[in-house]
Amino acid sequence: MGDGVKTIFKTLIKVPIIILASYAVFNVFAFLLSYMKLLGVSYVALQTGVENNYIPPNEQSTLQYYMTNSLETGVLSNVKFTDDTTFERKQYGEEITIGVEAKYNFIWPLMPTEQIHGEFEGLNSTNNFGGYRTDAELEQARQDKIDNSDTNIVIKYNVPGLRYYPDLD
Amino acid sequence: MAVKTIFKVLIGTIVAIVISALFIEILNIALVGNQINMLSKMAFKQAAVFFSQETYKREDVKSINMPDIMGINGALAVSGKFYDKDTPEDIYDSLYLSNTDFRMWASNHHGIWENLEYLKVYLGIPSSLSLTYDNYIQGEFYANSRMTPLNLGITYLDKQTIERIARWNLASIFANGQDTMIINNDGPDVYVKYKGFRVYVNNARITNIEYKVLNVINDKYEFESLTNLDTSKLGIDSATDERANVCIAGIEYSVPIAYEGVTPLKQIMEFIWNTRVEGLNNSVSTPGGTYTIVESDLTAGGIDGNNNLPVPGRLIFYVMK
Numbered sequence: 051m052g053d054g055v056k057t058i059f060k061t062l063i064k065v066p067i068i069i070l071a072s073y074a075v076f077n078v079f080a081f082l083l084s085y086m087k088l089l090g091v092s093y094v095a096l097q098t099g100v101e102n103n104y105i106p107p108n109e110q111s112t113l114q115y116y117m118t119n120s121l122e123t124g125v126l127s128n129v130k131f132t133d134d135t136t137f138e139r140k141q142y143g144e145e146i147t148i149g150v151e152a153k154y155n156f157i158w159p160l161m162p163t164e165q166i167h168g169e170f171e172g173l174n175s176t177n178n179f180g181g182y183r184t185d186a187e188l189e190q191a192r193q194d195k196i197d198n199s200d201t202n203i204v205i206k207y208n209v210p211g212l213r214y215y216p217d218l219d
Numbered sequence: 220m221a222v223k224t225i226f227k228v229l230i231g232t233i234v235a236i237v238i239s240a241l242f243i244e245i246l247n248i249a250l251v252g253n254q255i256n257m258l259s260k261m262a263f264k265q266a267a268v269f270f271s272q273e274t275y276k277r278e279d280v281k282s283i284n285m286p287d288i289m290g291i292n293g294a295l296a297v298s299g300k301f302y303d304k305d306t307p308e309d310i311y312d313s314l315y316l317s318n319t320d321f322r323m324w325a326s327n328h329h330g331i332w333e334n335l336e337y338l339k340v341y342l343g344i345p346s347s348l349s350l351t352y353d354n355y356i357q358g359e360f361y362a363n364s365r366m367t368p369l370n371l372g373i374t375y376l377d378k379q380t381i382e383r384i385a386r387w388n389l390a391s392i393f394a395n396g397q398d399t400m401i402i403n404n405d406g407p408d409v410y411v412k413y414k415g416f417r418v419y420v421n422n423a424r425i426t427n428i429e430y431k432v433l434n435v436i437n438d439k440y441e442f443e444s445l446t447n448l449d450t451s452k453l454g455i456d457s458a459t460d461e462r463a464n465v466c467i468a469g470i471e472y473s474v475p476i477a478y479e480g481v482t483p484l485k486q487i488m489e490f491i492w493n494t495r496v497e498g499l500n501n502s503v504s505t506p507g508g509t510y511t512i513v514e515s516d517l518t519a520g521g522i523d524g525n526n527n528l529p530v531p532g533r534l535i536f537y538v539m540k
Binding site: 086089093096097100101142143145207208209210212213214216 | 250254257258261262265266268269272274277285286388391392395396397
C-alpha cells in the first residue's frame with residue numbers, strides 16, 4: 051500500500067477518534083460542572099432540612115424553582131428533590147432524608163433529536179398510521195419524558211432534624 | 220517491547236495514578252471541608268437554640284434527653300444526656316442557682332436589667348438593688364417559678380450543656396444515619412468517618428462564649444451589622460429603656476478533624492511509612508515506623524468571626540424582649 055493511501059486511512063480513522071475524544075473530554079467537564087452545581091443546591095437543601103427538620107413548602111418551591119430554572123441545561127435535566135425527601139415536620143433528633151437528583155445527558159455525535167413540529171408517531175398496534183401530534187401534545191410528551199426519565203446523579207443525606215417543635219410529641 | 224519502553228509505561232502509569240489521586244483528594248478536601256465547616260456551625264447554633272427552648276421544663280423525660288448514640292462496636296459513643304440532673308427542678312438548680320459560671324456571668328452584668336437584679340438579690344450575688352424584704356421575695360418568686368435569664372429576655376448560655384448538645388448534633392449529622400460510621404474502637408477518641416475526614420465529635424468543645432451588651436440606640440450600627448435587624452422597627456425609642464440593652468453571645472467553638480483520604484493514596488503512604496527498610500545486609504524490610512493521622516482544630520464562631528475567611532464566620536446568639 052502506498053504511503054499516500056496509508057495516510058488517508060490513518061486520517062480517516064483518526065478523525066472520528068479525535069471527535070469522540072473531544073466529546074468525552076467535554077462530557078467530563080460538563081459532568082463535573084453539573085455535579086458541582088447539584089452539590090451546591092444539595093448543601094442548601096441540607097441546611098434547610100436540618101434547621102427545620104423538613105423542607106417547608108416555601109423553601110421547597112423556591113429551591114425547586116431554582117433547580118428547574120437555573121440548573122437545568124442541555125446536559126442536565128429533571129433536577130428535583132428525591133421522592134423520599136422529608137416534606138413533613140418532624141421532631142428534634144428524628145432522622146430526615148434530604149436528597150436531590152438529576153439526569154445527566156451524555157452528549158455524543160450523531161445523537162437522534164426530536165423534530166420540533168408535527169412529529170410522526172409511527173405505526174400503531176394494528177399496523178396503521180398513528181397520526182400526528184400537535185405542538186402542545188409534543189411539548190407535553192417531552193415534559194413527560196423528562197419527568198419520568200431515570201436520574202443518574204443522586205445526592206442524598208440522612209441527618210437528624212435539629213429544631214425542637216413544642217407542639218409535636 | 221524494549222525494556223526502556225516497559226519502564227516508561229510503568230513510571231508513566233504510576234505518575235498518572237498518583238496525580239489523579241492527588242487531584243481527587245484536593246477536590247474532596249475543598250468540597251467536604253466547606254461542608255464540615257457549615258455543618259459544624261449549624262450543630263453549635265442549633266444547640267444554642269435548643270438550649271434556649273428550655274425543653275427540660277416540659278416535665279417530660281423524652282423532651283429532656285435524646286437517645287444515646289452507639290458506635291460501631293455497639294457501645295456508647297456519644298451520650299444523649301444533655302443535663303447533669305434528671306428532673307426540671309434539679310436541672311434548673313444546677314444551671315442557675317448553684318452554677319458558678321452563671322453567678323460569674325450575673326456578677327459581670329451589673330445593674331443593666333432590673334428583673335435579673337431581683338434574682339441576684341435572692342441568690343446572694345452582689346446586685347444594684349438593695350437587700351430588702353420585697354426585693355428578696357421578688358427574687359425568690361422568680362427562682363421558685365424557674366425563671367431564667369432567657370425568660371427575662373436576656374441571653375445567657377450554659378457552656379457545658381450546649382457543648383453536650385452540639386456533640387450529639389455533630390455525631391448525628393456526620394454519621395449520616397449509620398452507626399458503623401461512628402468509630403469508638405480505634406484508640407481513646409471517638410470519631411465519625413465523613414467523606415475521607417475524621418470528626419472527633421467527643422472532643423468538640425466551646426472554647427469561649429463572649430457576651431457583649433449593646434444598646435440598640437447608642438450602638439445602633441454595630442447592633443445592626445451583627446444582627447441584620449432594623450433598629451428603627453423594634454419599637455424602642457430611648458436608650459434608657461431597659462429593653463434597649465441587648466446581650467449578644469458569641470460562641471467560639473473548636474472541632475478536631477483529621478483527613479485520611481478517599482483514594483488508596485493514604486494506604487500506600489501508610490504502608491511505605493510503616494515499613495522500615497533494613498538496608499543492604501540481606502535483611503528484609505519490616506514494619507517499623509508509625510504513621511499517624513494528624514489532627515487539627517477547626518475553629519470558628521464568636522462575635523468577630525474567623526478573619527481567615529472572606530466573610531466573617533461569626534456565630535452569635537441573642538434573645539430580645
